[in-house]
Amino acid sequence: MTIRTTCAYCGVGCGILATPTGARSVRIEGDPDHPANRGRLCSKGTHLGETVGLDGRLLHPMIGQKRASWDKALDLVARRFRDTIARHGPGSVAFYVSGQLLTEDYYVANKLMKGFIGSANIDTNSRLCMSSAVAGHSRAFGEDVVPASYDDIDAADLIVLVGSNTAWCHPIVYQRIRARCEAGAKLVVIDPRRTETAAEADLHLALRPGSDVALMNGLLAWCRDAGVLDAAFLADHVSAPEDFWARVAEGGDLWSVAQSCDVTVADLRRFYDLFAATPRTVTLFSQGINQSLTGTDQVNAIVNVHLATGRIGKPGAQPFSITGQPNAMGGREVGGLASTLAAHMDFSDENRARVQRFWAAPTMAAKPGLKAVDLFRELGNGRIKALWVMATNPAVSMPDAGAVRDALANCPFVVVSDVMAETDTGGFAHVRLPAAAWGEKDGTVTNSDRTISRQRAIFVPPGEARPDWWIVKEVARRMGWKTAFAYDRPADIWREHVRLSTYQNDGARLFSLAGRGGGGNAEYDAMAPFRWGGQPFADGRFPTPDGRARLVSVFQKPLPAPLRDWPLTLNTGRYRDHWHSMTRTGLAPKLARHRAEPLVEVHPDDAARLGLADGGLARVRTPQGDSLYRVCTSDAQRSGELFVPIHWTDHTSSGGRTGLLPRPLADPISGQPGFKSTPA
Ligand code: SF4
16 A cells, blocks of 8 residues: 655655555655655655664663663653752753654644743754744744745746755755756855855855855845835835834945955846846745854845845745755744744743643743753753753754763753664663654654645554654653643644644734644544645735734844964755764665765865865864864865765764864854854
8 A cells, every 4th residue: 555655854845655565665756746846756755765674773662771661761751850840940851852753743742841841941953954044034024934835936037045055955846946947047046165056056156154144135235226126015014123224225335245245246246136137036045044143134134135125925936944854844833942832922921821721731831941052051051950852863963062962961861762772862861762763653744835744654663662742742641741641643633733723813823724634533644735824925914913024124244254273164064865863864875875974075275275185084173173074175165164064973983073063152043053154
């Protein structure tokens, strides 16, 4: 029997037809009826079938190094969390979760922490991925709404990619972009590196890292001077601070913007002219924008241009944040971030009271909790005394991962629920809980364009593995909240999520799942992919109190000059055929062929100056740590900058441990760490 499900990897959210061919084998094909991919799959999705074996799986609960029964492990987790809260208060415990969780898993974890433990110390690795987009959307629109859909790409005449190697990181979206360009649309790529995506663009602006606000403010000023602002849209639907336009003018003329961004005046002018002349423009942005110490401002600089020119809410005219993980968006919808509540609500008193009523919750979190970087800092300071990590590997992926490891080692109680037995983070756990993997559990995911799809089980979970929602609700019940967590199956959780999205929602909030699978189990089982929210902002109404969007004044911060001891700037990112810390892609031999080892990409001039030979070894050092890489000289790099991949770990390599290198600093608004420009 063929099962309709979705891919395990990225935020494109491709539909898959999975046909079991044995006890642990499956044939994978693209689902021609899924709107995200229409039957296509990239290399990672295509080879998913190679990753469903049981090598390295965690199959039983473990207390220390000893196998334990589920009852014993769950009782211990519940007791240690309860005791820690009783002695030190709800702020002394935390969950660190993941965009790999399904929406139902996320919902239950969020409910337990925010409504019953009474703290908002639940954050997610999505903080590392797109929280600047969340903050930017909330500032501009009043709610974290992605207005665009993939269909907008098909209708665009100009596609602008900012900080996104889409050809590698969102390959199926890129195929769609390419098809549109073959039909005549123009492609502009804004990225310090000449990536595979940039190499195919009509125009590549290899700007100085971190100068995106200058670039976008310059574009806004250019559009105003060219007379292409949408005066009627601005008057009817957009508010701005009084001095907004005067401040935009402070960005300077074309020449000074080109200087700030380190691009030629001719290239800059070409981009600005193209944008000004093309009403149907989609600007897609990703980690190059979000993973910055000024990520939120960069998001708003992009959104400002689209609002001011009326390039929003129309087919082919949108700003479009593309997400990294398979369910970063589902997490946003249920409030999986420490800074959001549930169903796109913030922590206003009114929203807290509304959610508390709905959940009949005893102790609502009073305020936002610790965001990821702060959470691990407080773990290191001893303020967090019990931590539960679900489906993620912060000992590898957090910035300054060496300090995160020290913090984990000193925490009195660490729980890790994971699919794999041996992970860098699992090595610090007092209790490890075996989670069901992709292909073994049921639930929903939301992709970058708000399409919600069912992920469906193909196999029975092996050993004693259980779905994450089940593990969390069993702990909640043992902590004393039996009725509130009386879920028997994911459909029960989905129905509650649907009801919460509509509960006392008078239409002020765009996020609503009214009529979406809130009925019986059969309706949930048969759920077809759907996109919520229609075409947001098509009517010019935004989910702010006055219905108007906001232009946000953002300014280019001075970019630091290279330091004497740290003269290079380190950038990090993904490879085409690997995913996160390779727990899954590392199982597929064909995927390893693309990049067999971690490379440090360096400009030939820098390599010559530093005495590095192509193919030799180099140790990359930052104030936080160091690691070894194979040298790849390439003039696709700007001089003075390095690029390294994020995927390798203690378990896969003696080098390439990139998490050790970045600073534990974050955007002050979104809390998203800046991975793109570490002095090195
Ligand atoms: Fe999977 Fe993303 Fe590739 Fe689609 S583009 S097949 S979701 S990894």
